[in-house]
Amino acid sequence: MEINNRVGGLMTKSRRWMAALLIGSLAVLGGCADQASKEEKLEEKVDELESQLQKEKEKQEQEKQAEEAKEPVVVQVIDPNTKAIIKTFKPEEMGYEDDLEKYKQQISQWAKGLARGTDASPGYDKRMFPDRIDANGGIVKGNPRTILEEAELTAKVIEASAEGGNVELPLIVSESGYKPEDAAHLSEVVVASYTTKFNSSVAGRTKNIELSAQAIQNVIVGIDDYFSFNTTVGPSDEAHGYQPAQEAINGKLVMGIGGGICQTSSTLFNAVDQLGVDYVEKHHHSVTVGYVPVGRDATVSYGGKDFRFQNKTGAPFLLKTVMANGQLTVEVRTSKQYADVIKKRT
Incomplete structure (x- = not known):
């Protein structure tokens, strides 16, 4: 039949069964309508099917074009201080x-x-350099002390990876915990002190302790x-005036630049250890070492x-700090206001 030929030309093999179904359905009507009426109805059904298939094809094409035109998801990490973009992530490319x-x-x-830095660049974490x-x-x-919250940053980037967006670095900046008006009174009362002795005739070591x-x-x-x-003392090298002196390295006493500064750090430890500090x-x-008891x-x-x-x-x-006559003393002082408040080690 002419109409069957038309259906075969329009439909793909996978959809020809639709036309066959239409023909079969009309055949059931047998005898109730003439052949012309059957063909007319089938013609209408085929036209309708053609239209539906064309619309479906156009829809699929539009979806394909929209997918191709879709912008990739991007996450930008921003420095809250400079507003600079320090990193751009494309989650899809990274296997999100x-x-x-x-x-x-x-x-x-x-x-x-x-946060912590790499061999190529320093990190955002910064230890406090104290006021004086x-x-x-x-x-x-x-x-101030600056800490980049690693876990929070990771969570924020993951959250933004679904739809994209900007993430600010979660930086915690801690200023020194004292009132400026208290500074002038902090030397009023000695609450702890410790003294160690050294040989002042050893010039290099004495200079290093002094610095x-x-x-x-x-x-x-x-x-x-x-x-x-x-952080407070800085590099103990020649550029900063430190001199050669004996220092302990791998269980041996050897000559090195800056030998002696450990007497200062050890004296400080024994002074602050009398107070409620956490190490x-x-x-x-x-x-x-001979200038403090074993383990001190x-x-x-x-x-x-x-x-x-x-x-x-x-x-x-x-x-x-007081340095005189071959002795180094480190004192911890505070104001009269805080003398009875300051917590001491028990």
């Missing part, structure tokens, strides 16, 4: 939809490097502040081992 756990690990590792009081009684400002002691002189340690000896980092020498030393090495503590005494205090 294929392996979520692996994607999370990638983001977590990146956040860790951003100058010779005229004025406050010399240091730098490191001056570096912690008049430093303010506020409530809940974190104190880092290495963040403390190390012993690899050899026995605190070795340091710039860029390596550090002596760090947090002031949990409930009061701000001031560090004072």
Whole structure:
């Protein structure tokens, strides 16, 4: 039949059964209508089917074009201080939809490097460089403690990876915990002190003790502040005036630049240990030292081992150093207002 030929030409093989079904349905009518009527109805059905198929094809084409034109999901990480974009992620390219756990690990590792630093660049985490009081009684400002919350950053990037968007770095900045008006009174009362002896005839070692002691002189340690000896004192190298002297390395005494600064850090430890401080980092020498009892030393090495503590005494205090006649004394002072408040170790 002519109509059957038309159906075969219009439909794909997978859809020809539709036309066959229409023909079969009309055949059931047999005898109730003439052949012309049957063909007319079939013609209408075929036209309707043609139209539906064309619309479906157009819809699929539109969806394909929309998918191709769709912008890829992008997550931008922003520095809240500079408003600069420091990192751009394309989650789909990194396997966000294929392996979520692996994607999370990638983001977590990146956040860790951003916070703590890598061989190529320093991290956002910064130890506090404490304020101090100058010779005229004025406050010399240091730098606050800055911490990049790695877990929070990772979670925010993962959350934004579904639809894209901007994520600000979650930075926690902690200023020193003291009132500026208290600074002038922090030297009023000595609440703890410790003295060690050294051979003042050994010029290099004496100079190194002097320089490191001056570096912690008049430093303010506020409530809940974190104190880092290495951050406060800085590099103990020739460029900063340090001289050759004996130092302990791997269980042996050898000559090295800066030998002697550990006497300053150990004297400081024995002074603040009388108060309610919490230790963040403390190390012993690899050899026995003679200026403090066994186990009462605190070795340091710039860029390596550090002596760090947090002031949990409930009061701000001031560090004072006195060096004379072969003796180094570290005093911890506070104001009369806080003398009875400051927590001591029991």
